Amino acid sequence: xxxxxxxxxxxxxxxxxGTVLLRDPTTHIRLYLPLExxxxxFTKALSSHSSFELQVAGEVYSVxxxxxxxxxxxxxxxxxxxxxxxxxxxxxxxxxxxxxxxxSKGSTIVALPARSGLEYQAQDILGTISQNGCxxxxxxxxxxxxRTGEFGHSVTIYGTKNRVGAACLPAKEIGEKARVFxxxxxxxxxxxxxxxxxxxxxxxxxxxxxxxxxxxxxxxxEVFPSEAIVPLFYASVDDKAAEFLSQMSKEVLTIKxxxxxxxxxxxxxxxxxxxxxxxxxxxxxxxxxxxLAKQFQTNQGYQTFKVPVKxxxxxxxxxxxxxxxxxxxxxxxxxxxxxxxxAGVETPMIDEVITNTSAWIGKEYLVDGKLIGRDMVTTRxxxxxxIDSLQELVR
Ligand code: NAD
Numbered sequence: 001x002x003x004x005x006x007x008x009x010x011x012x013x014x015x016x017x018g019t020v021l022l023r024d025p026t027t028h029i030r031l032y033l034p035l036e037x038x039x040x041x042f043t044k045a046l047s048s049h050s051s052f053e054l055q056v057a058g059e060v061y062s063v064x065x066x067x068x069x070x071x072x073x074x075x076x077x078x079x080x081x082x083x084x085x086x087x088x089x090x091x092x093x094x095x096x097x098x099x100x101x102x103x104s105k106g107s108t109i110v111a112l113p114a115r116s117g118l119e120y121q122a123q124d125i126l127g128t129i130s131q132n133g134c135x136x137x138x139x140x141x142x143x144x145x146x147r148t149g150e151f152g153h154s155v156t157i158y159g160t161k162n163r164v165g166a167a168c169l170p171a172k173e174i175g176e177k178a179r180v181f182x183x184x185x186x187x188x189x190x191x192x193x194x195x196x197x198x199x200x201x202x203x204x205x206x207x208x209x210x211x212x213x214x215x216x217x218x219x220x221x222e223v224f225p226s227e228a229i230v231p232l233f234y235a236s237v238d239d240k241a242a243e244f245l246s247q248m249s250k251e252v253l254t255i256k257x258x259x260x261x262x263x264x265x266x267x268x269x270x271x272x273x274x275x276x277x278x279x280x281x282x283x284x285x286x287x288x289x290x291x292l293a294k295q296f297q298t299n300q301g302y303q304t305f306k307v308p309v310k311x312x313x314x315x316x317x318x319x320x321x322x323x324x325x326x327x328x329x330x331x332x333x334x335x336x337x338x339x340x341x342x343a344g345v346e347t348p349m350i351d352e353v354i355t356n357t358s359a360w361i362g363k364e365y366l367v368d369g370k371l372i373g374r375d376m377v378t379t380r381x382x383x384x385x386x387i388d389s390l391q392e393l394v395r
Contacts, residue, residue, distance in 0.1 A: 004030070016084065027067075032072075033072060044152070090327055136168065139189075167191075213352075214240070237293050342393055
């Protein structure tokens with residue numbers, strides 16, 4: 001019998017627990033839930049149901065729920081050889097700090113997904129990874145679109161990506177880890193050569209804040225009288241918004257080009273244009289690939305997701321306090337902006353999105369285009385960790 005620790009109790013964690021237990025009958029899960037309410041609710045659900053159910057492609061699979069052990073004890077959580085954080089990036093720091101005193105040499109710590117700048121934060125908390133005997137693995141995205149059904153008991157996976165990129169610290173471990181996690185998760189894990197490649201290949205940072213800004217900036221005051229008419233999120237991308245997203249993506253490609261030119265043996269093949277990434281990730285789920293707008297509009301995996309809204313007396317309004325901004329700006333776009341700044345690359349579109357959307361959520365990151373706003377300390381931009389040269393970025 002082997003144990004894997006899963007940190008988190010949300011949609012992704014439910015899908016991961018179900019997937020791992022289904023794929024490997026010898027594995028048990030230590031589910032680390034430091035939030036007291038979640039720990040209590042999950043424990044109660046496990047005692048009420050003898051099975052945990054995973055629904056995929058219309059089939060329901062059951063596994064014995066006594067293979068899941070819930071804990072709030074970080075020492076117990078840290079004693080598995082594989083520890084997977086499946087939480088929003090803003091929770092990585094808290095979890096890494098809780099587990100840090102108890103991690104042993106040989107631990108593999110995974111962020112699924114990593115978002116951007118994970119390596120700076122992890123080394124700030126855990127010490128130099130190459131010296132402490134741990135391996136850090138970051139995934140470029142979550143492999144699944146998934147939602148919890150009954151908390152602690154069931155989950156539905158609506159779609160699985162064709163492939164997911166991953167990077168490691170130390171970087172040389174990635175071949176072995178890609179094999180391990182391809183088998184464990186039943187997905188095609190594409191090895192990236194560095195954490196910098198992973199950070200720049202984070203497409204969530206373009207898609208989420210980019211759509212919030214280019215599609216919904218003019219609709220923040222609009223009232224949707226019923227939930228049924230709240231617009232779709234991804235599928236609302238029209239030609240104008242697609243052009244904006246494409247320009248953001250091209251800015252990232254310019255950063256890649258400049259970094260590769262200045263560091264001749266350093267390559268980041270996983271950093272591709274958004275359009276190419278959509279095709280690679282979703283394949284035949286996209287019915288029309290004739291333009292970027294059509295790729296968003298006809299991606300079958302995107303058809304159920306609506307723009308986040310909040311309820312008010314007269315209906316529903318777009319909710320700007322969404323992870324599309326509170327996660328993907330400080331743990332995505334600002335990391336990219338920081339890397340661009342080190343490389344000496346201008347990013348006017350990305351700056352425009354950061355400046356406007358951060359004002360919506362009451363944050364100050366950029367002042368006159370510089371990374372000196374008061375809320376920079378809450379981001380994972382390299383400058384926060386005193387990293388200000390290309391050599392340090394890739395070290
Ligand atoms: P979720 O909101 O369902 O779950 C979040 C969980 O994180 C909480 O339930 C809690 O267990 C944990 N958490 C939050 N703050 C914490 C803290 N301070 N300390 C400890 N634990 C904390 O989120 P999710 O849908 O599971 O998403 C996880 C990640 O996957 C996010 O980065 C999300 O953007 C990404 N993602 C999700 C989907 C999806 O379909 N669910 C798709 C693509 C990417």
